[in-house]
Amino acid sequence: MDLTLKIWRQASAKAKGQFVNYQVQNISAEASFLEMLDILNESLVAKGEEPVAFDHDCREGICGACSLYINGRPHGPDRGITTCQMHMRNFKHGETIIIEPWRAKPFPVIKDLMVDRSSFDEIIQAGGFVSVRTGGIPDANSIPIPRRNAELAMDAAACIGCGACVAACKNASAMLFVSAKVSQFALLPQGRVEAQERVQRMVAKMDELGFGNCTNTYACEAECPKEISVSNIARMNREFLSAKLISHKTF
Amino acid sequence: MFYDTIKGGDYRAREANVFRLAEVSNSIIDQCVAQGVPFAREYGGLLDNRSFGGAQVSRTFYARGQTGQQLLLGAYSALSKEIGKKTVKMYTRRDLMDVVIVDGLARGIIVRNLITGEIERHSAHAVVLATGGYANVFFLSTNAMSSNGSAIWKAYKKGAFFGNPCFTQIHPTCIPVHGDYQSKLTLMSESLRNDGRIWVPKKLEDAKKIQKGTLKAKEIKEEDRDYYLERRYPAFGNLVPRDVASRAAKERCDAGFGVGKTGLAVYLDFADSIKRLGKNVIESRYGNLFQMYEKIVDENPYENPMMIYPAVHYTMGGIWVNYELQTTIPGLFAAGEANFSDHGANRLGASALMQGLSDGYFVLPYTIQNYLANQIQIPAIKTDLPEFLQAEKDTKALIDKLLKINGKNTVDSYHRKLGLIMWDNVGMGRTAERLTKAITLIQELRTDFWKNVKVTGTNDQVNPELEKALRVADFLEMGELMARDALSRLESCGGHFREEYQTPEGEALRDDKDFAFVSAWEYKGENVEPEMHKEPLVFEFIEVKQRNYK
Known part of the structure; x- marks a missing residue:
């Protein structure tokens, strides 16, 4: 199929960006979206032009690096997948596709379609862990975990930190991401010990970095490639409120 | 496990290293559980196990079809904890360009900042390479696109010996190649072989019809199917190690029995398991993998058998290290896939993460001290040497x-x-x-x-x-x-x-x-x-x- 691509080009974080139109021909329906961009880039390099920069790594939907709005939707029109899992059979011959980087203040553009998502790392560094050292750990079976809790924790742990929730949200809220991490640990006895401190620290960091608040539109859940449920946000709100009420320490 | 791993590696791994790996493997699970990795649990609350290729007992702990990813996220959260405490400084988006040797000792690295292009000098008393394998030399592999061999190659060119470079692993369960624009291959977890049966048509004419698209897998009668792994290896069946399974698939396809448009694929069929266990059980075990497959191939694997073909997945070879994971350059260490040490000529499933975590959590912290103990009097190394x-x-x-x-x-x-x-x-x-x-x-x-x-x-x-x-x-x-x-x-x-x-x-x-x-x-x-x-x-x-x- 032949396509017109309208791609956001921006030389660096400080430069002014603009949409540039490109044409690609004979794209197979079997190709992935990123392979289509590879084909475009090969043709640009052959012409001596600079290829379009975009983030990608595993190309199988698990690393969370690829981050594109395709026709205005994070990770494109299909549900439950990342950009790299999007295949060209979702598009029609002759179509114009608009491709943009994540738009959110805490995700500044690095170049073209690449954004800096280290703010997510900072949130994790603020509390997204269990404070255990390496070695001298008791047997993993010494604390049985109800299967239901393990499964719910696993549902939350499936988050790959891609940032689609932020990109989908009109408030650029990171609530789905943060609540997935908070939930994973809060549901497990190992993480329960620090639960009250963790939720306060992570929420405070999220606010500090400039992510917005949640107004319950659920756009995040609709666009999440791992289909993380908004019930995690409810769980985080409960955790947060009770921590504020009864915690010995507030942050 | 010790025995499985040595045998799986076809007796080309160092026995002492594998023994140590088996010894610390339980601690790895304990450590990961303490970090909050959500391993699967039985109804009684204890950890669940399953079987894997090359093992005849169920001894693999798992987190759905994404165990490796969850172990990685566990290590990432533990590292983030230290970064938050400012005991570790992280430099992201850098590629290693060279290893710096001063008076015969590894004293630092040169990196390129991928955002600014700046060439940076970093010094240290010791250098650890944990930069992964070199499977992307094949262009098409299941490795991530940025995965590369440059760090270990620079170390090699600076004098570190390279161990068993030809030992590469071709993984049997990957989605087949479909076009010349393809950028990478997708791995379907090996766990699928627990419940999937691998087969090709018994008759050459059936295979030809399937390749042309005039016959469907489901239309081939049971007696006309060749479950070649079960036929050749009755004891292990579909759970033979990766190298054996891959070679057997290649043998059938080379003989013309392959399926799919290219004839370079074999079936991985869940029909019997779905009949025996119900669709729900299969979905709970492999739901995310089935979804991934359907998105790529546009075929429902609950209805039709999956098509798979071997693809390059891992490199057992790597920088040569001694028992303490030190390379032939004093002060330069290599951990995980970057070194050659534990898998011999073939790695068993679930062993890569195990080795990476073992090297990082339980080996290097002890062995590197032997080296650093002599360095205690040496002040910080200057980067303007x-x-x-x-x-x-x-x-x-x-x-x-x-x-x-x-x-x-x-x-x-x-x-x-x-x-x-x-x-x-x-x-x-x-x-x-x-x-x-x-x-x-x-x-x-x-x-x-x-x-x-x-x-x-x-x-x-x-x-x-x-x-x-x-x-x-x-x-x-x-x-x-x-x-x-x-x-x-x-x-x-x-x-x-x-x-x-x-x-x-x-x-x-x-x-x-x-x-x-x-x-x-x-x-x-x-x-x-x-x-x-x-x-x-x-x-x-x-x-x-x-x-x-x-």
């Missing part, structure tokens, strides 16, 4: 050279060509003739690369083409060493299958008398043949036998 300045200068010269060529071929076109040479000649079946040819072809391609490659952009900005060019330049040298190593190993073992050396039944034929050693290659300079050293493998506890999964 002449060795650092020289390494920085060399790096800048290399980048300039690449940017100035301004030829007519893209970097990817060279990588793709190299990948094809490697896959055809240094892949699943190797012969002296093809390996010799590969060496010449790679040398020619390398010469052409340095004359005609086109690298756009400049060094002082984000430049993915330059990043790729630097990596491909190293792959073009690495591929040759892999072929040389494969050529010199006159036996078949694990993933290294020399067609000249096989049993009458087509199984790998080892030569323990002459080849029970680790090949450790020493760099001797540009366009000079490297020198091979041999580390003999001595087995004190395990009886060396022919590997038998029948």
Whole structure:
């Protein structure tokens, strides 16, 4: 199929960006979206032009690096997948596709379609862990975990930190991401010990970095490639409120 | 587990290392659970287990179909904890460009900042490389796109020996190749072989019809299906180790029984398991993998059997290290896939993460102390030592050279060509003739690369083409060493299958008398043949036998 691509080009974080139109021909329906961009880039390099920069790594939907709005939707029109899992059979011959980087203040553009998502790392560094050292750990079976809790924790742990929730949200809220991490640990006895401190620290960091608040539109859940449920946000709100009420320490 | 891993590696791993790996493996699970990794639980709340290729007991702990990812996230959260406490400083988006040696000791590294292009000097009392394997030398592999061998290659060129470079793993359960624009291959977790049965048509005419699209898998009667793994290996069936399963798939497809449009695929069928356990159980075990498959192939694997084919997945070879994970350069250590140590000629499923975590959590923290203990009086190393300045200068010269060529071929076109040479000649079946040819072809391609490659952009900005060019330049040298190593190993073992050396039944034929050693290659300079050293493998506890999964 032949396509017109309208791609956001921006030389660096400080430069002014603009949409540039490109044409690609004979794209197979079997190709992935990123392979289509590879084909475009090969043709640009052959012409001596600079290829379009975009983030990608595993190309199988698990690393969370690829981050594109395709026709205005994070990770494109299909549900439950990342950009790299999007295949060209979702598009029609002759179509114009608009491709943009994540738009959110805490995700500044690095170049073209690449954004800096280290703010997510900072949130994790603020509390997204269990404070255990390496070695001298008791047997993993010494604390049985109800299967239901393990499964719910696993549902939350499936988050790959891609940032689609932020990109989908009109408030650029990171609530789905943060609540997935908070939930994973809060549901497990190992993480329960620090639960009250963790939720306060992570929420405070999220606010500090400039992510917005949640107004319950659920756009995040609709666009999440791992289909993380908004019930995690409810769980985080409960955790947060009770921590504020009864915690010995507030942050 | 100790025995499985040695046997799985076809008796080409160092026994002491594997013993240690087996010893600390339980601690890894304890550690990960304490970090909050959500392993699957039984109804009583205890950890659940399942079986995996190459093991006859269920001894693998798992987190749905994404155990590796969850272990990685566990390690990431533990690292983030330290970064938050400011005990670790993280430098993201950097590629290693060189290892700096001062007075014979590894004292630092040169990196390129991938955002600004700045060449940075970092010094330390010791250097640990945990930079993964080099499977992307094949262009198409299941490795992530940025995964590359440059860090260990630079270490090799600075004097660290390279161990068993030809030992690469071809994973049997990947989604087949579909076009020449393809950028990477997708792995379907090995766990699928627990419940999926692998087969091809028994009759050649059925296979031909399937390739043409006139016959469907479901229309082939049970008696006309060849469950070739169950037929050849009744004891292990579909759970034979990866090298055996991959080779068996290749054998059937080469004989013309392959399925799919290209004839380069075999079926992985869940119909029996769905009948026996119900769709719900299969969905709870593999739901995410089935979804992934459907998105890529556009076929419902609950209704039709999956199509799979082997693809390059892992490199058992790597920088040679001693028992303390120190390379031949004092002060330079290598951990995880970057080293060669634990998997011999074939790695078993679930062992890569285990080795990575074992090296990082339970081996290096103890062994590196032996080295650092003597360094306690030495003050911080300065980065303006002449060795650092020289390494920085060399790096800048290399980048300039690449940017100035301004030829007519893209970097990817060279990588793709190299990948094809490697896959055809240094892949699943190797012969002296093809390996010799590969060496010449790679040398020619390398010469052409340095004359005609086109690298756009400049060094002082984000430049993915330059990043790729630097990596491909190293792959073009690495591929040759892999072929040389494969050529010199006159036996078949694990993933290294020399067609000249096989049993009458087509199984790998080892030569323990002459080849029970680790090949450790020493760099001797540009366009000079490297020198091979041999580390003999001595087995004190395990009886060396022919590997038998029948």
